[in-house]
Amino acid sequence: MDKVIGRNLRDPQKWSRILKGILHIPVFSCAIFIFNNFFTLGLKTAEKIKQIFFNIFSKLKKSDLIAFILFFTVFFFIAYYKIIDSDFYYADDKARLIGDDKTSWISFGRYVSQFFSVFIHTSFPLVDVAPLTQFFSILIMSFSLMILILILDNKIKIAKSFPLTFLFISPFFSQCFSYRFDNIYMTLAVFFTLIPFLFKDDKISFIYLSIVFLVLSCMSYQAATSVYIMLVIFISLNKIKKNENIKEVIKFILSSVISFTIALLIYKLLFDCSSDPKYFVPATEENYFSTSISIQVIPQNIKNYVLIVANNVGGIWLKVFIICSAIIYYVFSIKNSKINKFIFAAVSIVFIATAFILSLGPYMILKKPLLAPRVFMGFNMFIALILYFCVENILCSNLSVKNKYIFSIPTHFVIYGCITFLYAYGNCLSHQKEYSDFRFQLIINDMNEYIKEGDVYISFKGKSTDYCQALDVAVKQYPIINLLLENQPSPNSSWNDEYLYKFNLVSEQENSKEKLPLLKESYYHDLYGKDNHFVVNLKK
Structure with missing residues (x-):
């Protein structure tokens, strides 16, 4: 290598680690390519995925798609304008600005982040190109929202999508966006977890894509996997409310659990790397988190998580409007239920409570989890789905237009409250x-x-x-x-x-x-x- 570049290679250990880490992406891509093109199951699955994808988007007007993306790109830019304008170097940004490798994404097993960063920044060490990264992140948010509304409604509707913006403008997600270098990959990780649900009606396609995109999500930002869990629970609850075949609901849940487990095992066994503290841990924060797993720590982790969420979700008025929206959602979902009201009321409590607990995702089984606002992506999705189904249940009720508007006010104030917080x-x-x-x-x-x-x-x-x-x-x-x-x-x-x-x-x-x-x-x-x-x- 020294002969090729014409000088001695500085820090060969670092470059060896980076190259080996980046190679995980082409290796994983080759594995997918081989499965899709040389195995019978892979060929059939790939063909089925193409067909479903075409069926979904062929029914949509191109003008509607463009209008949706443009509208929410502007919306998210307005929401995050003041953070972009602050021109703040946040946490790890300071080390990356001076080319310090201690915060390398390779050390965290985030190979997608490291791989794409070279192309986005067109350099290594990375040159600061903000706010370009933040603009890319906003664009990914808009596409993610488009996929999410298609999953839940099968149609592109700007008005009905507003409650779902909480996923990206939550006070907790504001920390993700604060990073000049990292924000794009945190948003991309959420985007990856949503894609499989476009194919949820075909079990094989759903399982296959869940495994692939959950692994990619882990390679981008592991905390985003909790978004997948929230979607599974709320989609299942909505199917039960509509009195759909209970066996199909159970199959959907089981296929999701299997996919999630396989994906995390593949990532942990084949792609995860042992973190090297000397590269990324501040001297005063050595071992500030641990990836060691223990079942015994779950109660304490959940307790700590609940306390942080309860105290920090926003100002008092934001909390009040979130609680009001949750109550309205619960009441109207029972009212609109096509099964026994008492049974659904009990089932809803169980599902919602389970969703809240599991919104911490895999972090709940870590001995020393990182309970920072940026990892609460599952909670962001939890509230976003409650707000969305709150509005949907109100619209499906037999209330007058005036009363529908009145009952939906708390939901819209939640979104407005998030924007005021961001400013x-x-x-x-x-x-x-x-x-x-x-x-x-x-x-x-x-x-x-x-x-x-x-x-x-x-x-x-x-x-x-x-x-x-x-x-x-x-x-x-x-x-x-x-x-x-x-x-x-x-x-x-x-x-x-x-x-x-x-x-x-x-x-x-x-x-x-x-x-x-x-x-x-x-x-x-x-x-x-x-x-x-x-x-x-x-x-x-």
């Missing part, structure tokens, strides 16, 4: 960015008169920087902002690197036993240093 959160990102820049500027100015020729090293101790006071009202209204925002600078945080990189400074962990002399005291920090090694003791 509030986007403003918080802008304010916090300005405040962090201000704090770092103060530190650099204090260091300036003591810096000599050569590399400059800086570490932090003390307490994390407070949020700027401009955020106080927003944080009180939306507690989730405490989970979403970062305090910079912070003691021994690897996320300090991006700020220091702007000034050609090197961040280091405070590990020197030598007591450095105090150089300067200020309201915000104390500065210690000697021979271009500085320690900042943060005060506020």
Whole structure:
């Protein structure tokens, strides 16, 4: 390799790991190609899939499809405009900006993300091309919404699709979109989980595509697999409500469970890699999550999950409207049920409770799961489906047009509440960015008169920087902002690197036993240093 590129290869271990990881995609693609073209079952299944796909989209008007995609592309852009405008480098973005490989997607087994990133960014290490990645993400959201409404209604209807936008504009999903580099692959992972349901009426096609696209979803962002579970449960409940053949419902559930299990086993046994902490774990957060599996931790994981969701789903009014929509959905679904009302009321409780618990997805069996807002994609789909079926059941009732509109108001206020949160959160990102820049500027100015020729090293101790006071009202209204925002600078945080990189400074962990002399005291920090090694003791 050295002869080919004409120089010594820098960090051959890193490049070997990246190349081997990226090769998972062509290997998986070849396996699919061989099955589809050289096995009888594969040939029949592929032909059946083509036929179903053609039947679905041949009935739709091209103008309706284009209008739908354009409308929701504009909608999602408006919803996320303030976050895009904040131009914030979020968490891992800081490391990727400076070409640090510790956050490589390969280390997390996300080979689709790593593979497509090379083409989207047309470089490696990746060049920051935001907001292009965010525009691509918005486009994928629109296509995902189109597929979702086709799954649930078999028709393209803009008005009926509005409740489903919660899947992508939920306060929890806002963290996914905050990432400049990652957001497109998180959205793509959701898109993959939806595709199999277009073929749900043909069991073999559904099982095959579920396995393929769930594996691809795991290779993009594993948390999205919980979206698949939510769709299975709510589609099954809707079939029961319509008094469809119970045996077919059971077969659908079993085929989904089998597909899901096989897909996760294939990913775990053939494609998953053991994470190497030295590449991606911040020094102060070593082992901050674990992929070890244990049944015993399920109750505690569910308890922690419920508490986080209950406290952080949004402001008080958003919570109220979600609860109102859930109650209306439950009442009207019983009212419209074609089976015994009491039986369906009991069945609904069981299905909805099960859906809520399983909305955490496979994370519920991990010994130390990552319970960050970005992994709650299953919950986003859980609420989106409740909102959708709430509106559908209202429209199917025998109420007057006026009363139908009145009962659907809470659902529409949920969507509006999500948009107002996104703007509030986007403003918080802008304010916090300005405040962090201000704090770092103060530190650099204090260091300036003591810096000599050569590399400059800086570490932090003390307490994390407070949020700027401009955020106080927003944080009180939306507690989730405490989970979403970062305090910079912070003691021994690897996320300090991006700020220091702007000034050609090197961040280091405070590990020197030598007591450095105090150089300067200020309201915000104390500065210690000697021979271009500085320690900042943060005060506020």
